[in-house]
Amino acid sequence: MEAFLTVDDLKVHFPTVDGVVKATDGLSFGLARGKTLGIVGESGSGKSVSSSAILGLHRGTNAVVSGEIRLDGNNLLALSDEEMRMRRGKEVAMIFQDPLSSLHPYFTIGNQIAEAYLVHHKVSKSAARTRVVEMLDRVGIPQADRRLNDYPHQFSGGMRQRAMIAMALINDPSLVIADEPTTALDVTVQAQILDLLQDLQRDFNTAIILITHDLGVVAEMADDVLVMYAGRAVEYGPCKEILTHPEMPYTWGLLSSAPDLTASTSGRLLPIPGTPPSLLNPPSGCPFHPRCTHRDKVPGDLCRTTLPELLPGHHREDHTKRCHLADPDTVFRTEILPNLAPELVEESS
Amino acid sequence: MWAYIVRRCAVGLALLLALTLVTFALFFASPVDPARFACGKNCSEQQRDQARKALGYDKPVYEQWGNFVKGVVVGRDFPADPELRAAAPEVVTHCEAPCLGYSHLNARTVNELVKDAAPVSISLAVVALVMWLIGGVLFGILAAVTKGSFMDRGIVGLTLVAYAFPTFFIAVFFLKYLAVKWQVMPYPAYTSIEEGGIAAWMLNLLMPSFTLALVFMAGYVRMTRAFVLESMTEDYIRTARAKGLQGRKVLFKHGLRAALTPLVTMVGLDFAALLAGAIITESVFAYPGLGLLTVQASAAYDLPTIIGVVILAGSFVILANIIVDISYAFIDPRVRLG
Structure with a gap:
């Protein structure tokens, strides 16, 4: 499986008057x-x-970005601002969390989507409009030519x-x-x-990074x-593997705090104790240890x-984790698994 | 939409009516007797009563107010005393609707006084508006895009200076150095377009308008800077950048469109207030506009003129408010009038 996107030792640091905020500190992954x-984690874990x-x-901005981001063989961090701008929206597109605040209130939907197309294509406005209608149709908006x-x-x-x-997919x-x-939807x-x-991923063979x-x-x-x-990445591997054999207590915490639809309402969720660490002064050693x-x-x-x-970890080469526990499997099976929401376990097995 | 406009206008009229009532009540609550002022210092009791009757001040306040409102709607004749009008028809002055009153001190209707003074104030306000809008918005954007730089700090510092100096100081400063000492500009004296053409009108307006514009410009620089900085942190700006849009398009199309909208309200109200006369600027430059008229009328206790100008100013502000609210329906698609 040839990786189409490889991120290698990505660091995003924000210098502030109080010190350097290491929002992302040495992140590596690949995607075909x-x-x-x-990408899963609490707010402030560096996903976005x-x-x-x-x-x-x-x-x-004043952020310091280092490492390597290779997309189709090109290191994006080495590109000039203008070269990066040309790729933005065309090769890499983004769908944001809150569509109301992410769309400009003073421009029509059609105008804003057409703009995304016109930046990267030298076509007439009416051609762009046709393309917008086609895309709105494709994403299931009825009467697209009017809406x-x-x-x-x-x-x-x-x-x-x-x-x-x-808007994100209009440039393929x-x-x-x-x-x-x-997150913002019913x-x-x-x-x-x-x-x-x-559906769209199947049609266009798009690679997707899903932050959630x-x-x-x-x-x-x-x-x-x-x-x-x-x-930092604390656990990384195939989805099924991670959900069935998680080896890192933080992942266990995330699984345990997911609500269980079939359990009685008197059953309680098990939140992860404590709060996410300050990225300015992260805890020593394993950053999760104060809450673990x-x-x-x-x-x-x-x-x-x-x-x-x-x-x-203990199961596969491509399942990696950041944890000192000698036998996480036993702990998971005996202490965590019995309390998990059955849907998650089923879905992943 | 039309129903909304009609309703707003009706409310505006009611507001104006209330304004006349309050103005009347306020001035008649003051301890000064307008009849004594009209009559002069060496005036016997009897003469004063005569003057009071001739000017209509002997009537109860509500009746005077009624006559005033009637005059605004259908016009009226002066002097106010009908017996005097019948006895001496040669002194009768007709004041056409909307009649704002008659200034016996000037022996002219307030309408005529306003008609003479308004073009001066309007010229001043329009030229100043153009200056402060262009200057304020441009420097505001410049400061916002260079935030934190030497340029930004310089602009913000200068706005503080412009804010800190009172208008009369700046006016006198300009007069003394530009017009008198170095003589790089003519000593400004209002020239109407009919008298001297556009060039002379403009040349004479430059100094007083700039004086007037300066303090507004300072405020608009700060506001524009703040609004632009705020709008550039919005989520839709991130979306625009994520599309691959050029930086200047992100700023000028997406950023400014949102940042400049709140300015419309401010411009409307500031401009309306200025239409009724820039008191300090007109006084220092001796520009015979509504501001100077107000000052002179207040000093002389010229009650009808004061009331007329107050109501004129009030109607400007009310009208500007209605126009601003209606214009929002066109500026902001989320606003539906109803």
């Missing part, structure tokens, strides 16, 4: 055409910052997200980054939008999963003093 990578870096959106004259506020939430998807990008595309609409993304904190979405959509914590309920199982002071390497 037509595949989906789910990392994906913005792929799009080059940190250019012109494109509407303003964003005249669309429903789901329709707006469909329009955003049409080979990579689409979807930053929590369903549950019923969420499923439609995810189905649409999968919803493991249900990941289970349904992703081929690979990358769990992020404090700017399993750190006592590691001998000595290892969790507090030493950052674990991202190494292959």
